[in-house]
Amino acid sequence: xxxxxxxxxxxxxxxxxxxxxxxxxxxxxxxxxxxxxxxxxxxxxxxxxxxxxxxxxxxxxxxxxxxxxxxxxxxxxxxxxxxxxxxxxxxxxxxxxxxxxxxxxxxxxxxxxxxxxxxxxxxxxxxxxxxxxxxxxxxxxxxxxxxxxxxxxxxxxxxxxxxxxxxxxxxxxxxxxxxxxxxxxxxxxxxxxxxxxxxxxxxxxxxxxxxxxxxxxxxxxxxxxxxxxxxxxxxxxxxxxxxxxxxxxxxxxxxxxxxxxxxxxxxxxxxxxxxxxxxxxxxxxxxxxxxxxxxxxxxxxxxxxxxxxxxxxxxxxxxxxxxxxxxxxxxxxxxxxxxxxxxxxxxxxxxxxxxxxxxxxxxxxxxxxxxxxxxxxxxxxxxxxxxxxxxxxxxxxxxxxxxxxxxxxxxxxxxxxxxxxxxxxxxxxxxxxxxxxxxxxxxxxxxxxxxxxxxxxxxxxxxxxxxxxxxxxxxxxxxxxxxxxxxxxxxxxxxxxxxxxxxxxxxxxxxxxxxxxxxxxxxxxxxxxxxxxxxxxxxxxxxxxxxxxxxxxxxxxxxxxxxxxxxxxxxxxxxxxxxxxxxxxxxxxxxxxxxxxxxxxxxxxxxxxxxxxxxxxxxxxxxxxxxxxxxxxxxxxxxxxxxxxxxxxxxxxxxxxxxxxxxxxxxxxxxxxxxxxxxxxxxxxxxxxxxxxxxxxxxxxxxxxxxxxxxxxxxxxxxxxxxxxxxxxxxxxxxxxxxxxxxxxxxxxxxxxxxxxxxxxxxxxxxxxxxxxxxxxxxxxxxxxxxxxxxxxxxxxxxxxxxxxxxxxxxxxxxxxxxxxxxxxxxxxxxxxxxxxxxxxxxxxxxxxxxxxxxxxxxxxxxxxxxxxxxxxxxxxxxxxxxxxxxxxxxxxx
Numbered sequence: 001x002x003x004x005x006x007x008x009x010x011x012x013x014x015x016x017x018x019x020x021x022x023x024x025x026x027x028x029x030x031x032x033x034x035x036x037x038x039x040x041x042x043x044x045x046x047x048x049x050x051x052x053x054x055x056x057x058x059x060x061x062x063x064x065x066x067x068x069x070x071x072x073x074x075x076x077x078x079x080x081x082x083x084x085x086x087x088x089x090x091x092x093x094x095x096x097x098x099x100x101x102x103x104x105x106x107x108x109x110x111x112x113x114x115x116x117x118x119x120x121x122x123x124x125x126x127x128x129x130x131x132x133x134x135x136x137x138x139x140x141x142x143x144x145x146x147x148x149x150x151x152x153x154x155x156x157x158x159x160x161x162x163x164x165x166x167x168x169x170x171x172x173x174x175x176x177x178x179x180x181x182x183x184x185x186x187x188x189x190x191x192x193x194x195x196x197x198x199x200x201x202x203x204x205x206x207x208x209x210x211x212x213x214x215x216x217x218x219x220x221x222x223x224x225x226x227x228x229x230x231x232x233x234x235x236x237x238x239x240x241x242x243x244x245x246x247x248x249x250x251x252x253x254x255x256x257x258x259x260x261x262x263x264x265x266x267x268x269x270x271x272x273x274x275x276x277x278x279x280x281x282x283x284x285x286x287x288x289x290x291x292x293x294x295x296x297x298x299x300x301x302x303x304x305x306x307x308x309x310x311x312x313x314x315x316x317x318x319x320x321x322x323x324x325x326x327x328x329x330x331x332x333x334x335x336x337x338x339x340x341x342x343x344x345x346x347x348x349x350x351x352x353x354x355x356x357x358x359x360x361x362x363x364x365x366x367x368x369x370x371x372x373x374x375x376x377x378x379x380x381x382x383x384x385x386x387x388x389x390x391x392x393x394x395x396x397x398x399x400x401x402x403x404x405x406x407x408x409x410x411x412x413x414x415x416x417x418x419x420x421x422x423x424x425x426x427x428x429x430x431x432x433x434x435x436x437x438x439x440x441x442x443x444x445x446x447x448x449x450x451x452x453x454x455x456x457x458x459x460x461x462x463x464x465x466x467x468x469x470x471x472x473x474x475x476x477x478x479x480x481x482x483x484x485x486x487x488x489x490x491x492x493x494x495x496x497x498x499x500x501x502x503x504x505x506x507x508x509x510x511x512x513x514x515x516x517x518x519x520x521x522x523x524x525x526x527x528x529x530x531x532x533x534x535x536x537x538x539x540x541x542x543x544x545x546x547x548x549x550x551x552x553x554x555x556x557x558x559x560x561x562x563x564x565x566x567x568x569x570x571x572x573x574x575x576x577x578x579x580x581x582x583x584x585x586x587x588x589x590x591x592x593x594x595x596x597x598x599x600x601x602x603x604x605x606x607x608x609x610x611x612x613x614x615x616x617x618x619x620x621x622x623x624x625x626x627x628x629x630x631x632x633x634x635x636x637x638x639x640x641x642x643x644x645x646x647x648x649x650x651x652x653x654x655x656x657x658x659x660x661x662x663x664x665x666x667x668x669x670x671x672x673x674x675x676x677x678x679x680x681x682x683x684x685x686x687x688x689x690x691x692x693x694x695x696x697x698x699x700x701x702x703x704x705x706x707x708x709x710x711x712x713x714x715x716x717x718x719x720x721x722x723x724x725x726x727x728x729x730x731x732x733x734x735x736x737x738x739x740x741x742x743x744x745x746x747x748x749x750x751x752x753x754x755x756x757x758x759x760x761x762x763x764x765x766x767x768x769x770x771x772x773x774x775x776x777x778x779x780x781x782x783x784x785x786x787x788x789x790x791x792x793x794x795x796x797x798x799x800x801x802x803x804x805x806x807x808x809x810x811x812x813x814x815x816x817x818x819x820x821x822x823x824x825x826x827x828x829x830x831x832x833x834x835x836x837x838x839x840x841x842x843x844x845x846x847x848x849x850x851x852x853x854x855x856x857x858x859x860x861x862x863x864x865x866x867x868x869x870x871x872x873x874x875x876x877x878x879x880x881x882x883x884x885x886x887x888x889x890x891x892x893x894x
Contacts, residue, residue: 013171018092042081049846067857082847083432083885091164099634113642115236118651128244129835137616145258145623146210154445159190192768199884211277220867225637227383250424262397264482264610281391290343297336303329310364350472351389358382394477401481401489407457446715465500473505484510487527504540513550515558518566522573529581547587559678559742565671572610586617600777603647608773614651674746681743695796696729734789739781744816761824779821792856848889855882
C-alpha cells in the first residue's frame with residue numbers, strides 16, 4: 001500500500017493543494033512505471049523550462065539540444081508526463097472555479113445568473129406579464145458539432161470525469177481516514193489507467209465514434225444539468241413574481257446536433273449513417289428513460305389500501321384485478337412497469353406519447369394526496385422527455401450548397417429544362433426554381449440514375465422524408481446549405497424539400513461564410529422575402545427565418561477584425577430587414593472553439609450582438625473540445641447554461657443603448673486596415689504557404705486520427721483548407737496568428753491618421769460591448785502566443801531568408817498588437833487586469849513549453865526520414881502524442 005503525505009490530503013480544497021495532490025499521485029505512477037530516473041528526467045526538464053521562463057536565456061538552446069539528443073523512449077515518457085499533468089491541472093482549475101462560484105452563491109454575490117437577470121428586469125419596471133411575453137419569445141438552441149474534432153479519446157474523457165467526481169467527494173464530504181484513503185486509491189487507479197491508455201486512437205474516428213462522443217456528454221451531464229437550470233428558472237420566477245402562474249413556462253434552452261448530420265466535405269456521413277445515428281440516439285434515449293422509470297417504479301410503492309388512483313390510469317393499465325400478479329395492490333408500480341415494457345419494445349414513436357402516459361401518473365398523484373411524490377423524480381423525468389424527446393437531440397443536416405447546384409444542373413440537363421443551370425444568370429435560375437417549386441409534377445424519378453454525387457443528394461433528402469415518416473419531424477428539423485451566396489442556393493433547398501414532401505416541416509437555412517458572402521447576406525435575404533413562393537413557405541413556418549453566419553471561414557478569409565466587424569454588420573442589417581418584412585430572425589452563430597474561429601465566452605458574445613438582432617430565438621454551435629471543457633463537469637456546465645440564459649434574457653429584455661454611430665465609421669476603417677494587412681501577409685507574401693507547412697505541424701495534423709472529416713473540402717490550394725486545421729496548426733506552434741494578426745497594425749494606422757484616435761478606441765472599449773469583447777478576446781490569445789516558442793518552429797523552415805522574413809513580420813505584429821491592447825485597455829501589460837487568467841497561463845507554461853521543444857525536435861527528425869523506414873511511424877506517433885499534450889495545455893485545438 002502506498003503512503004501519501006497527510007499534508008497533501010489536508011491541502012485538498014484549494015487550487016494549489018489540488019495540484020500538489022494530483023501531481024504527487026502522477027509522480028508516484030511515473031516512478032512505479034519507469035523508475036526514479038524517469039521521474040528525475042521529468043523534474044529536470046520542468047526546472048529547465050521554468051528557468052527559461054525566468055529569463056535564463058541559455059536555457060533555450062540547452063533545452064532544445066537536450067530534447068534532440070534524448071532517445072525516443074525518453075521523449076515518450078516526458079510527453080506522457082506533461083500531457084497527463086495538463087489533464088489533471090485542468091480538473092484542479094475547474095474545481096477552483098466551482099469553489100469560487102459556490103462561495104459567491106452562498107454569499108449572495110454571484111452574478112450572470114438567471115435569477116440576477118430576472119431581478120434586473122424587475123428593478124427596471126418589468127411586470128410578470130412583460131416577463132412572460134419575453135420568456136415566451138426566447139429559445140436558445142445549442143448545437144453540438146463534431147468539428148474541430150476533440151483531441152481526447154472518449155476512453156480518456158471517462159477517466160477524467162471519474163477523477164473529477166472523486167475529487168469532489170474528497171473535498172465536499174466529511175470523510176474518515178480510511179474513506180479518504182479509498183478515494184485516493186481510486187484516483188491513483190484512474191491515473192495509472194490514463195498513463196497506460198493510448199492518447200490517440202489506433203484508427204481514425206468514425207462518424208459513429210463521434211456520435212458516441214456526443215451521447216456521452218448528453219446522457220452523463222447535459223440532461224440533468226438542463227433540467228436543473230429550468231427548475232431554477234421556475235424557482236426564480238415564483239420568487240420574484242409570486243402572484244403569477246408560471247407552471248406552463250416552456251424551457252428556454254434546447255440541444256441539437258450536427259454529429260452524423262453534417263455532410264459538408266465529409267463523405268463518411270451518408271444517408272445510412274444518419275439513419276444509424278438516429279437509431280442509436282433513439283435507443284439511448286429509451287435506455288435513459290427506462291432506467292428512470294424503473295427507479296420510480298421501485299419507489300412509487302403506494303398501496304390502493306392507502307391511496308386511490310385515477311380512473312384514467314386504471315384504464316390505461318388495462319388490468320381487471322389490480323390486487324393480482326406482480327406488485328399486487330401497488331398500481332403505480334404496475335403502471336410504471338407497463339411504461340418500462342413499452343419503452344423496452346420501442347412502442348413510443350413520439351415523445352408526446354410517453355409524456356402523456358407520465359402526465360396521467362402525475363395527475364393521479366396530485367389528485368390523490370401524492371403531491372410530493374409527483375414533484376421529485378417524476379417531474380424531472382417529464383422535463384427530460386420534454387427537453388430531449390425520443391432522440392435526445394434533433395439532428396441538423398448540413399450540405400455544401402454547391403453540391404445542390406451541381407445536382408440540379410444534372411437533373412435539369414437530363415430533362416432538357418436547362419442546358420447548364422450552374423452557368424445561368426441568377427435571375428434565370430431563380431425563375432426556373434420558382435416555377436418548379438410551384439409545379440405539382442414530380443421532378444425526380446423513383447430510381448435515380450444520375451451521377452453518384454447527384455444520387456447521393458437525392459438520397460439525403462429522401463432519407464429526411466423517411467425519418468419524418470418513421471420517427472418524427474422533430475428528429476431532423478433543419479437543413480443548412482454552406483457556402484450560400486445567392487437566392488438560388490436557398491430556393492434549391494426549398495425545391496428539394498418540396499420534392500420529397502417535407503417543406504412544411506423543416507427550416508431551410510443559408511450559411512454565409514466568407515467576408516464577401518456576409519456583405520451580400522442582406523441582398524440575398526431581401527430577394528427571398530420578395531419571392532411569393534418563399535414568402536408562402538415562411539408563412540407555413542411561422543415566419544421565422546434562420547440565418548447562419550460563419551466565423552471560421554470569414555476569419556481565415558479576412559482576419560480577425562474584418563471577420564468580426566462584417567459579422568456584426570450582417571447581423572444588424574439582417575435584423576433590420578427581417579423587422580421590415582414581419583419575419584422573426586433566428587441568428588445561428590457558427591462559432592468555433594478557438595478565438596480565431598469565433599470562440600470566447602458565449603454570454604459575452606450574446607450581449608455584444610447589435611441591438612435589435614436578438615429577437616428571441618438564437619442558435620450557437622458548441623464545437624469539439626469546447627464540449628468537453630464546458631460539459632465535462634456538471635458544475636461548469638450548470639454555470640455555462642446559467643450565463644447563456646442570463647445573457648439571452650438581458651439581450652432581449654434590456655438591450656444596450658448609447659452606441660455612438662460614429663463608432664461604426666471607426667470600425668469600417670479598422671476592419672479594412674486589418675483586412676488589407678492580414679491578406680497582404682497570408683495571401684500575397686511569396687512562399688507564405690511553404691513557411692506555414694514547414695513552421696507548423698499542419699501536414700502531421702492531417703494524420704491525427706481524431707475526426708471523421710478530411711482536412712480539405714476538396715482538392716485545391718489554400719482556399720480549400722478548412723479553418724480548423726488552419727487555426728489548430730498555428731495554435732500548436734504558439735504563434736496563433738489567426739486571432740490577432742493585423743489588429744495592432746490597424747489600430748496604429750487608424751490613430752496615426754485620426755486626431756484623438758487613441759481616445760476614441762479607449763472610449764469604445766469602455767462603452768461598447770462588441771468592441772470590448774473583440775479586444776478582450778484578442779488579448780487572451782496574444783498572451784497565449786509565445787514568440788520564443790514560435791521562433792523554434794520557425795527554425796524548421798529550410799529557406800533561411802523566407803524564415804527570417806516571415807517570422808520577423810509575425811514577431812513585429814505581435815509586439816505591436818500587445819502594445820495597442822495595453823493602450824486601449826489602460827494596462828501596462830496584457831492581462832494585467834485579469835490576474836487569475838495570467839496566473840493560469842503562467843502556471844501552464846513550464847509544462848507546455850517542454851512539449852513544444854519535444855515536438856520541434858521530433859518534427860525535425862520526422863521530416864528527415866523516409867515514410868517507409870521502421871522508425872518513421874514510431875516518431876510520427878510521438879509527434880501526434882505531443883499534439884494531444886499541447887492541446888490540453890493550451891485548452892484548445894482549433
